[in-house]
Structure formats: structure tokens, C-alpha cells
Amino acid sequence: MSLLANTAPTACPGSASRTSPIAVDRHTMAPDRLLCYLQIKVHHLIQGHDWDTIHVVGGYDRRAVISAHEKTGKLFNFERPTAEAHGRHLIVKAFPGADYVHHYALIIATYLSMTGKPADTVTYELPDPTLSREAVAKLDLELDGDLVIVGWGLAHLAPADGAWTYGHGYAWQRAQIHGRRVVYLGFLHSIWGDVAGRVVTRLADLGAGDVVYVGKVGALNPDIEPNTRLATGNTSLVGGSLVAWPDFFGDFATAQPGVHTGIHVTSPSILLENRDWLTEHAEHAFVDPEIGPMGVAARDAGIDFGYLHVISNNLARHYPADLSNERHSDVVRRRTVLIRQIQDIVANRLAARPI
Structure with a gap:
């Protein structure tokens, strides 16, 4: 069976799935380079605060908190997922695509694991295909x-x-x-x-x-x-x-x-x-x-x-x-x-x- 087929998001639209960090020592990027890659992707509210839960969903919402790590000086592809705090719980809003929501949840969980923080706080919810089409x-x-x-x-x-x-x-x-x-x-x-x-x-x-x-x-x-x-x-x-x-x-x-x-x-x-x-x-x-x-x-x-x-x-x-x-x-x-x-x-x- 193809490994690629096994790596597709496993959650169903509308249901939450827990995300596990990857095995860093088995990745094709060296650990120090991988951490640098993650640091420029992870929302500043995650890098600067501890949360009881972090839940990644599909939603293009620029009214939520914009990441301080968004690239500057670019015309395109500079926006990153935004975040919304509810007490000690953080909702992260990524553009509503199944691959992107899953990818960003993996980024967060792996970053937390590599920086010595609990990664079992991270869950994700795949967007309904209708939401993706509407976006x-x-x-x-x-x-x-x-x-x-x-x-x-x-x-x-x-x-x-x-x-x-x-x-x-x-x-x-x-x-x-x-x-x-x-x-x-x-x-x-x-x-x-x-x-x-x-x-x-x-x-x-x-x-x-x-x-x-x-x-x-x-x-x-x-x-x-x-x-x-x-x-x-x-x-x-x-x-x-x-x-x-x-x-x-x-x-x-x-x-x-x-x-x-x-x-x-x-x-x-x-x-x-x-x-x-x-x-x-x-x-x-x-x-x-x-x-x-x-x-x-x-x-x-x-x-x-x-x-x-x-x-x-x-x-x-x-x-x-x-x-x-x-x-x-x-x-x-x-x-x-x-x-x-x-x-x-x-x-x-x-x-x-x-x-």
C-alpha cells in the first residue's frame, strides 16, 4: 500500500481529531532546520503562551488575531492562519482546505514537541467540502x-x-x-x-x-x-x-x-x-x-x-x-x-x- 495514501487527513469533516507530532529524527530536514521552518510558520500566540487546548479549523477570518510572523514586503502568499482566544483555549483559523488544516495542525504539534511543550493539546477539524467550495x-x-x-x-x-x-x-x-x-x-x-x-x-x-x-x-x-x-x-x-x-x-x-x-x-x-x-x-x-x-x-x-x-x-x-x-x-x-x-x-x- 502506498505511504502517500496513508498520509491523507484521517478526520471526518465536522469531527475533531487529535494531532501527533512527527518523529523529528526521521524527517528529511535536519532538526535545527526543521525547527527554523516551524518557527516562521507558527502563530505568535502559540509561541508566546501556553494553552490548555489548540484547535485548528477551516475559516478565512482576518478579523481574528493576525500572526506577527506573517511575511512583510510581499504582494502574495503572506497571510497565515489567524487565531482567536477563548480563555485558555485557542482556535486557529486556516483557509478552509482539508490539506492545509491538517498541515497546520501538524506544524503546531511538532513545534510544541520540539520546544518541550505538551503536543497532545492540538486537535483539528476538517472543513466541510461545501465550506471549501464557497470560499x-x-x-x-x-x-x-x-x-x-x-x-x-x-x-x-x-x-x-x-x-x-x-x-x-x-x-x-x-x-x-x-x-x-x-x-x-x-x-x-x-x-x-x-x-x-x-x-x-x-x-x-x-x-x-x-x-x-x-x-x-x-x-x-x-x-x-x-x-x-x-x-x-x-x-x-x-x-x-x-x-x-x-x-x-x-x-x-x-x-x-x-x-x-x-x-x-x-x-x-x-x-x-x-x-x-x-x-x-x-x-x-x-x-x-x-x-x-x-x-x-x-x-x-x-x-x-x-x-x-x-x-x-x-x-x-x-x-x-x-x-x-x-x-x-x-x-x-x-x-x-x-x-x-x-x-x-x-x-x-x-x-x-x-x-
Whole structure:
């Protein structure tokens, strides 16, 4: 049986499930790097206070207490789960996706365990799928066969003189590239895992012709140094089964220098990517939570989907750059170069495709 299939959230929507911390000594990240990663994710009310219970639920609520650890100086993906105190009980509100709620509960429980605090206080409750659909349905754009570029690095990809129009937790702007209408779409919050698939479904319903996702993946090949290469492909292992989708890039992206391709693995949480997980998936190429659900959603909707990602970390070998130090100036510089390459590949692909 696939380990990936066993790592999906086990709670039922509407019921609480207790979260256990991971075995830190078995994780693919070194303990000190893992703790750094957790510290920049965990809400300050958890890091600075002790609670009798911490309950993670699905709910996009910016009226609750905003984390002091949210990133600054970013246009997108800077919002983190918010929190609401009730006496000695804390409710943590994550954007309503099953994978994200489970992932954030694992983050909290593992952080508490690593800092010598009781982790058995942490529970989570998966959002009802209707709540998830309603949250994503707040995305409202007029599309007519447009290419939608969604994800990370949009501040560099979109025209510098373009104006962003803001909606409920997202912003967008339009451009023309080689006669093709393009919409750049960024989210202020994370579209983790299954939420990303729902976003593609929503975009198809709104009239998108193609969707390209720009983001970051982890490499499973020990020879790939982070922040030096790009990743692409059209196949992912989702829940133990291989799925493929019609690829926006075709063979175009893989023919470019410094672009790797291979079978991607969909993992609902970085915390679950331990050494046993790596052993099972060592013959695959990349891992992240979103690509698989997005590809499946695009296939089911009858539109093309493509991903072109920076390889941001390596699970099979420890390199100086990983997920714990993404804000380091050298990392930012290297990624800026790769984003420019992504920009060129997308533009050249549009030039080669018939309108």
C-alpha cells in the first residue's frame, strides 16, 4: 500500500481529531532546520503562551488575531492562519482546505514537541467540502479563453507598470503577450493542496482557456542544487495513483536549458515527508502539495494546465539552501534569475502557440 495514501487527513469533516507530532529524527530536514521552518510558520500566540487546548479549523477570518510572523514586503502568499482566544483555549483559523488544516495542525504539534511543550493539546477539524467550495467561489473574474498564470513570483512575472485589482483574498491584472490575453492571479493566503485544485476548477468555470502554475517544488534527486534549476512535467502521483493532464507547455519547456522533468509526487504536508516516504518515492522527481490536484482539476474541466517551478529544496541531500532560509538574500537573488527564465519560457511558448 502506498505511504502517500496513508498520509491523507484521517478526520471526518465536522469531527475533531487529535494531532501527533512527527518523529523529528526521521524527517528529511535536519532538526535545527526543521525547527527554523516551524518557527516562521507558527502563530505568535502559540509561541508566546501556553494553552490548555489548540484547535485548528477551516475559516478565512482576518478579523481574528493576525500572526506577527506573517511575511512583510510581499504582494502574495503572506497571510497565515489567524487565531482567536477563548480563555485558555485557542482556535486557529486556516483557509478552509482539508490539506492545509491538517498541515497546520501538524506544524503546531511538532513545534510544541520540539520546544518541550505538551503536543497532545492540538486537535483539528476538517472543513466541510461545501465550506471549501464557497470560499474558493469568492474568486470572481471575467475570463474568455484567457491564459491564467497563478501562484508565486507574480510581482516579477507581471508587467511592472500594471495595476493590481483586489478581490476577496486575491488580486489580478491583465496583459497581452504575443496577441494572447493573459491574466496574472495571486492569492494573499495560501492555496495549499486541495484548495489549489478547487481554484483551477473555479477558473475553468469562469472561462479560463489554460492555467499555468508558477511555484516551488522539492527535488528528490540528490544531485540537484536548490535554486539553480526549474521543474516541469505533466504527471503526478496522487493518492498512490499516477494521473496525467494535457500540458500547456507540451515538450517546449523541457527543451529549454536548466529545466528538469519527471514524475511529480503530491504530498499533503511537508511534515509527512520523512526518510521512509523518501525511500518509497526516490525514483520520482519532485514533490509539492498543489500540482497534482491542479492537474486533475484541469483534466476534468477540459483545459490545459502547466507548471514551471523553481526547485527550492532537496529532500535527498542537505544543501545550504532549504525551506528554513528562503528569505536569505542569496536565495532571493538566485530565484529572481529563475523567475526571469520562467517569464521568457511562458512568452516564447505563447509565441509558438496558435491564437
